[in-house]
Amino acid sequence: MRLERRDAAGLSEIRPRLLDVYAEIFADRLGEEFHSVERFDERLEWNTEVPGFAAVVGYLDGQPVGYAYGCALQAGTRWWNGLRTPVPDGAIVEDGGRTFALSELMVVGKVRGTAAAKAIHDELLRGRPEQRVTLLVEREHPKVRDLYEAWGYEWFGEVLPFADSPLYDAMNLQLKP
16 A cells, blocks of 8 residues: 655645545445535545644555545634533643644545554654644444554543534544653
């Protein structure tokens, strides 16, 4: 698998193919408004507008088979909106340099179980200047949460980021002390 880093400008030229990958992975949920391609594309657009945006795309035989992207959480971020769990004072204070939000990590079925997701993940985080990474995992997907725990992530809290979204577990990974 060939890995390619992209910034917001470089993502625009392959965006339709990334939406196709999303549609393949979420084919059984596209009828849900929150999981529709259009809503996913909106969330992708929001991310590309935030400083610190980065993406990594994995290619096999010239076709995208997975990708991950995220951005640095800025002061006043909406990322922690819907946090339902009490956390220590200051735990969700963001300044643009503390936390990288891993918004999406996905791979198509034919590369699942091949460490493709881990390779994409690690390349995305390589050289990040932030202290930690955060991500959200649907509560209904404990196997995915277990995978992230195996990679060193720890549970942080319960989040309902949008009124029509699923319930998520927020998880954090320390990059720097």
